[in-house]
Structures are given as C-alpha cells and as structure tokens.
Amino acid sequence: MRIAIAGAGAVGRSIADELLDSDHEVLLVDKSPKAIKVEVVPRAEWLLADACEISSLDDAGIQRCNVVIAATGDDKANLVVSLLAKTEYGVPRVVARVNDPRNEWLFTEAWGVDVAVSTPRLMSALVEEAVSVGDLVRLMRFSQGEANLVEITLPPEAELVGVRSGDVTWPQDTTLVTIVRGTRVIAPSDEDVLEDGDELLFVTTQEREEELEEMFSVRPQGPARGK
Incomplete structure (x- = not known):
C-alpha cells in the first residue's frame, strides 16, 4: 500500500518505520524544514510542504494513496488534512491522531476521519484492560459505522467458560475478531472453546456494549453445603 503521513515529528517517523518494515510505500509530509x-x-x-493546502497534497499525489495518516501535533491541522484527504481525493482510509482528548468528539466521519487515535484514551484503556476481568474496555473507536474495538477478559466463573465459540450467539452487530490466550493470538473459529482468562476482542456498536458485557456475568453462587 501507499501511505502518506502528515507530520514528520517523532510520532510520524515512528509510524513510518513500522510501515516500511511491513513493505509499504511511505511518504512523510511536513511544513517545517x-x-x-x-x-x-x-x-x-x-x-517539505503544508499538508493543509490542496496544492501540497496535489504535489504529494494523495489521490494515489490507500491510506492517509494525520499525525501532526496540532488537532486543527489533523482535522483539515483528514477532511481534504477524504472529500477532495477520496482516500479510502484516513487515520487521525487526537492530541487533546477534549477535541476527540470532532474526529468523526463528518471530518473525514475513519479511525481516531487518542493516546491518552488508549493508554488509560490499556491500564483498564490490564486490571479488569469481566468488564468491557473500549480500546478504539471507528468513526464509520459507529463501531468500537472492545476487550473483555473472561472471568473463571463466567457462564461462557468451556463453551465453543460457534455455540455462542453474540449480540447483533458484534463480531469476535481475536482471542488472546497467554502468548498466543488466535483467529477464532467455531470449534475454539473459550477458556478462563481469555482476552476477547470484539468489534461492536456502542448500543450493544452493555448487552455484550452482560454475557460475561459470573454464574450465581449456589447455596452453601449443609444448608
């Protein structure tokens, strides 16, 4: 894929390195010498160009890019780059960096953003994910379709422990995409049996999150022996 990154600071350069290691073509654009x-x-x-200007994007050949990443340290610039990439050039995938969490509500499909990445939100989500068992943790929001990437760690007493993935009826608009089991990353099949401690990653809509979380409730405790 051909990928353009607006913003060649430490973040943009790090992203470029990762993408180049995966054999993608990468163009870094920045207005600061x-x-x-x-x-x-x-x-x-x-x-060397201002990615917020159409003439610069023309020079960059943005119309030939499969993905544009707006990774500057300025949220206003990231929004402008996203909007131009989507509306003027029809870039299929636009990913935007959110620097100030207070601006996150702006990073939607209306501004051309397909995926908004908020570092503070992602870090807090990863902390929650590390300590929460049985609670739904939202890791990332996808602007298109109002979908979210969420994670739930399966508690030992949950009713789903020992159940085949194919036998579970997940909520509408919900897809199990990955099972993380220890050091293994499993692409789930109908035959995979869910185990205590599995980290399950789903793509779902916000309105289905509560319904999904309820499925991981702990089995009610029976009466104590001798009673």
Whole structure:
C-alpha cells in the first residue's frame, strides 16, 4: 500500500518505520524544514510542504494513496488534512491522531476521519484492560459505522467458560475478531472453546456494549453445603 503521513515529528517517523518494515510505500509530509530528517527514515519519500493546502497534497499525489495518516501535533491541522484527504481525493482510509482528548468528539466521519487515535484514551484503556476481568474496555473507536474495538477478559466463573465459540450467539452487530490466550493470538473459529482468562476482542456498536458485557456475568453462587 501507499501511505502518506502528515507530520514528520517523532510520532510520524515512528509510524513510518513500522510501515516500511511491513513493505509499504511511505511518504512523510511536513511544513517545517527542521522536521525533514531524511537520514532518520531514509527508506521513506519526503516532502517539505503544508499538508493543509490542496496544492501540497496535489504535489504529494494523495489521490494515489490507500491510506492517509494525520499525525501532526496540532488537532486543527489533523482535522483539515483528514477532511481534504477524504472529500477532495477520496482516500479510502484516513487515520487521525487526537492530541487533546477534549477535541476527540470532532474526529468523526463528518471530518473525514475513519479511525481516531487518542493516546491518552488508549493508554488509560490499556491500564483498564490490564486490571479488569469481566468488564468491557473500549480500546478504539471507528468513526464509520459507529463501531468500537472492545476487550473483555473472561472471568473463571463466567457462564461462557468451556463453551465453543460457534455455540455462542453474540449480540447483533458484534463480531469476535481475536482471542488472546497467554502468548498466543488466535483467529477464532467455531470449534475454539473459550477458556478462563481469555482476552476477547470484539468489534461492536456502542448500543450493544452493555448487552455484550452482560454475557460475561459470573454464574450465581449456589447455596452453601449443609444448608
């Protein structure tokens, strides 16, 4: 894939390195001469330009890109880049960095954003994910379709422990995408049996999250012996 990254700071360069390691074509765009450090990411293409201007995006050949990543440190710039990439050039996938969590509500499909990545929210979600068992943790929001990536760790006493994945009727608009079991990452099939401690990743809508979480409720305790 061809991917353009607006913002060649530390974040943009790190993303570029990861994508280049996966054999993608990467173009880094930044309006600051100080940010143009070709020697740091020599495998990438570089363009000194303002990604908020249509003439710059024309020069960058944005219309040929499969993905645009708005990764500057300025939320206003990231929104403008996202909107132009989607509406003017029809880029299939637009990912935008949210610097200030108070601005997260703006990063929607209306501004051309397919996926909004908020570092503070993601870090807090990862903390919750590490300590929460049986509670739904929202990891990421996808603007298109109002879908979210969520995680639930299966408690030992949950009714779903020992049940085949194919025998579970998940809520409407909900898909189990991954099971993380210890060091293994499992692409779930109908034959996979859910185990205590499994970390289950779902794509679901916000209105289905409560229904999904209820499915992981702990079995009611029976009466104590001798009573």
